[in-house]
Amino acid sequence: MIVRILSVLPVALLLTGCQPEVAAEPPAPVAMNAQAVGHYCQMDVLEHEGPKAQIHVANLDRPLWFSQIRDAVAFTKLPEETDEVLAIYVNDMAKAKSWADPGAGNWISADKAHFVINSTKTGGMGAPEAVPFGDMVSAEAFVSEYGGQIVRFDDIPDEYVLSPVDVLSAVSSREGSLQ
Numbered sequence: 145m146i147v148r149i150l151s152v153l154p155v156a157l158l159l160t161g162c163q164p165e166v167a168a169e170p171p172a173p174v175a176m177n178a179q180a181v182g183h184y185c186q187m188d189v190l191e192h193e194g195p196k197a198q199i200h201v202a203n204l205d206r207p208l209w210f211s212q213i214r215d216a217v218a219f220t221k222l223p224e225e226t227d228e229v230l231a232i233y234v235n236d237m238a239k240a241k242s243w244a245d246p247g248a249g250n251w252i253s254a255d256k257a258h259f260v261i262n263s264t265k266t267g268g269m270g271a272p273e274a275v276p277f278g279d280m281v282s283a284e285a286f287v288s289e290y291g292g293q294i295v296r297f298d299d300i301p302d303e304y305v306l307s308p309v310d311v312l313s314a315v316s317s318r319e320g321s322l323q
Contacts, residue, residue: 170231171200173251174207182211183219185269192268193244195235195276197254201227212267213259213274217297218305232297237275238282252276254297258283261304263292271309274300 176196180189189196189211197216198207204227210216213234219225220232232254235246243265257276260283267273275292277283283294 170253171207173231173233173249174198176209176248180209182215183208184215185211187211189268193246194265194267194273195237195240195246196268197232197234198251199229200231200233201229203227207233212269212271213276214267214271214305215269216254217274217300221302221306234276236278237286238277238279252278257297258294259297259300260286260290260292260294261300263287263290265290272304274304 176189176198178188178190180196180198181187182189182192183199189209192211195213197210197213199210199216199219200207208219210219216232216234220229233251234254234257236250236252236257237246239250240246254276257278258280260275260277262272263275263286265273265275274295275283275286277286280294286292287294
């Protein structure tokens with residue numbers, strides 16, 4: 145009996161190794177609340193206008209929050225950020241009440257969004273923003289009003305999110321367009 149079990153064991157192990165791995169479902173987005181604090185700035189994300197982002201990483205039971213989409217994109221491009229990214233969600237600005245109120249629960253996966261870069265709008269921290277939309281029509285309407293170009297998440301240029309910005313100059317030159 146033992147010989148029989150031992151003879152079947154290698155075959156069973158070999159067959160289980162051939163089973164396709166089932167990809168785990170990514171974590172669901174979390175509604176923004178008063179405990180959402182920016183990963184880099186450590187400021188309450190609700191106090192800043194414009195779209196926000198949340199990144200879920202392995203081995204952390206809560207998302208990393210970002211006061212600007214720009215900062216979340218930068219997170220994914222920095223070599224020192226080595227955590228395994230499980231999911232990235234951004235506010236769908238097509239569903240936002242306003243620039244000041246992007247919504248606590250209108251999240252879209254970053255890989256499904258259309259981003260407007262190089263517009264006249266600045267994000268919650270005063271830097272140029274990558275503004276996400278769940279549909280192309282809304283992104284095009286935004287471009288018609290605020291300028292810019294539409295790209296996908298992976299096509300946002302490194303220099304757009306990693307280059308230094310003179311925030312004081314950016315805010316004062318765009319002050320009239322922030323409303």
